[in-house]
Amino acid sequence: MAPPIIRFVHATFGFPGTVALRDMSLEIYEGEFLGVIGPNGSGKTTLCRAILGLLPPLSGRLHIFDCSCEELRCHHRARIGYLPQKGVLDRNFPVTVLEAVMMGRYGALGLLKRPGKADRQIALDALEKVGMADYQDNALGLLSGGQQQRVMIARTLAQQPQVLLLDEPTTGIDLTTQHSVLDLIRQLHRDLGLTVLFVTHDINLISPHVDRLLLLKGRIVAAGPPEDVLKPEVLQQVYEKDLLISEHGMVTVRDYHHH
Numbered sequence: 262m263a264p265p266i267i268r269f270v271h272a273t274f275g276f277p278g279t280v281a282l283r284d285m286s287l288e289i290y291e292g293e294f295l296g297v298i299g300p301n302g303s304g305k306t307t308l309c310r311a312i313l314g315l316l317p318p319l320s321g322r323l324h325i326f327d328c329s330c331e332e333l334r335c336h337h338r339a340r341i342g343y344l345p346q347k348g349v350l351d352r353n354f355p356v357t358v359l360e361a362v363m364m365g366r367y368g369a370l371g372l373l374k375r376p377g378k379a380d381r382q383i384a385l386d387a388l389e390k391v392g393m394a395d396y397q398d399n400a401l402g403l404l405s406g407g408q409q410q411r412v413m414i415a416r417t418l419a420q421q422p423q424v425l426l427l428d429e430p431t432t433g434i435d436l437t438t439q440h441s442v443l444d445l446i447r448q449l450h451r452d453l454g455l456t457v458l459f460v461t462h463d464i465n466l467i468s469p470h471v472d473r474l475l476l477l478k479g480r481i482v483a484a485g486p487p488e489d490v491l492k493p494e495v496l497q498q499v500y501e502k503d504l505l506i507s508e509h510g511m512v513t514v515r516d517y518h519h520h
């Protein structure tokens with residue numbers, strides 16, 4: 262088997278005065294589709310920042326593409342396409358769809374190099390992949406939430422990443438669009454062979470489609486195939502009284518706070 266592309270070895274991450282993720286040991290393999298779940302403040306965003314090499318471990322080790330994360334250089338980071346949690350975009354934000362996607366090229370180019378024709382073509386191809394090519398000259402701020410999310414996914418694709426790191430990509434958009442964004446990500450995973458980490462609070466949306474689920478609460482509480490993680494006795498450790506499981510196996514968590 263090929264070596265893992267991301268490897269945590271007893272790694273602990275935190276901030277002054279706070280340990281956010283303790284003693285993580287985990288290996289992620291090329292082409293895996295991993296769902297990351299856990300309540301508010303459980304360390305999901307911290308995990309993303311660590312994988313981006315932005316937060317070196319306080320103790321233990323983290324290896325990404327065979328380098329220690331402290332050594333992660335720009336060209337390594339460019340291989341990780343990161344979709345941050347969706348902020349509210351000012352409707353007047355003066356950038357077109359194509360311009361926004363072109364920003365995805367900057368990491369690969371390095372600072373001070375101007376994007377050329379080939380970069381523009383890569384950006385257009387990315388827009389094609391997410392079904393937004395017809396909108397290339399539109400103002401980004403005037404698109405719907407779901408359309409903006411597709412454009413943001415195209416921006417990460419323009420990086421030509423090996424790993425897609427998606428922090429709540431379906432939060433704050435309507436249910437139909439949530440499914441279409443998930444379908445898009447599954448298709449990209451399949452067609453481009455990307456390794457996907459999909460952070461979400463929506464356990465039911467993601468579970469049927471992932472190879473493994475990672476359940477966090479300040480540490481890894483469980484990691485494995487969804488059927489192993491989605492057991493009441495496992496979930497209860499994390500969600501306690503907020504957990505509701507229906508007869509049909511649907512999992513509901515009460516009082517999830519959206520940002």
Ligand SMILES: Nc1ncnc2c1ncn2[C@@H]1O[C@H](COP(=O)(O)OP(=O)(O)OP(=O)(O)O)[C@@H](O)[C@H]1O
Nearest residue numbers: 276277279281299300301302303304305306307308
């Ligand atoms: N910049 C920071 N400085 C200090 N503490 C932080 C910082 N960022 C996060 N934390 C703390 O680290 C812990 C994990 O936070 P993190 O944002 O990773 O959780 P999360 O699972 O992404 O939460 P949410 O679902 O609410 O987005 C929390 O206790 C949080 O308060």
